[in-house]
Amino acid sequence: MQYNRAPIWARLYCLVHYWNPCAGEISPMTTSIILRAFGSSLPQHRAVRALIMEEYQRAFPQCALRMVLASRRVREAEGLADMNTVCQELKSLGTERVVVQHLLLLAGQMRAEAEGETLAVPLQHAAPLLADAADIQWLAAQIHLQCREGCPNLVVVHGNTTNPQYNHTHLQLQEILVRSNAAIRFASLEGEPGPGPMHAIRPAAQAAGCAHIIPVFLFPGGHVQEDLLGSQADSWASQLGVPCTASPTLLEQEAVRARFIARTRQALAAEADVSGS
Structure with missing residues (x-):
């Protein structure tokens, strides 16, 4: 397949701005990450979800990790827990800090609704892809x-x-x-x-x-x-x-998945700085 040679500014921008995530100190055992997406039961969607979970587990081995789908229909079809149930479970495990990484393009309607929820543990919402x-x-x-x-x-x-x-x-x-x-x-x-x-x-x-x-x-x-x-x-x-x-x-592209991991790492580090100050 032949692709256009991208403009020089595009190639340089990708090179210079390939985000280098800074590691923050994360308290083990008490920190959890929730990945939140809308959801689909198509096998292609499920395969990408599995890939993201695998990469997040490698990136944050010290954190409890869960994925929650906003679509009730998909949750019921796959037997998955909703956000409230997941938060209650994490609280019972001793979680004190939860960062929610919304797998969203931008901070739109879905994130606005999520930020208005009152759940069992306090949530910190990490930035979407386009902030x-x-x-x-x-x-x-x-x-x-x-x-x-x-x-x-x-x-x-x-x-x-x-x-x-x-x-x-x-x-x-x-x-x-x-x-x-x-x-x-x-x-x-x-x-x-x-x-x-x-x-x-x-x-x-x-x-x-x-x-x-x-x-x-x-x-x-x-x-x-x-x-x-x-x-x-x-x-x-x-x-x-x-x-x-x-x-x-x-999210089928490695660079985008890496950028989301960097978003989450940045949110964890910011929260750690606030807790330690």
Whole structure:
């Protein structure tokens, strides 16, 4: 597969800003980490969850580690505990400190709801993947490296129609990408900018005989596997009417998983500093 040579700024940005996590002192036995994601029962989603848990266990062997899914339907289907039950269990084990790492692209509706919960133990919420302008630049550089040469490249995010205030982060990402690479178009399943750019690139995709989809989703769940890449007539790949390739989702990429681990390590270190002061 041939990919575009990314702009020099993108390659340099990835090199310089590949986060070097600083280790903080973590109190053994009393510190826990909860990874929180929305959830899907698709095997691809479950495989990525297992990979993340394995890497977190290696990174934080001194911490109790749990994963909680926000989707009640998925929890019930897989027999998984909810957030309240997990917190009660950790408290019974002697946990005094809990850092919640939301496996989210940005601090949107799901995190806002989580921060309003009152649970058995106090929670500290670590930053999502995109917390500031530098993070958006970092992700833009990563996306540039995935662009495919010789066909239209369609970057897709979820978007939010109900709470449009949460769209500003990916709109900033859109501005950076489209301004710096004429081969990129940016679309969303809902909210702004919507699916219009996907329809707009169809003539170019059919002229090239291919299209490349870059899903800015954390997991390979239903939106990616079915809405974007599915074989049904209303999937985006089917609507484009040409063979489509796709980049891996974010958490299938080692650099993104490493960045989340760095986020968690930073939150643990910050909490340790506060406790020791």
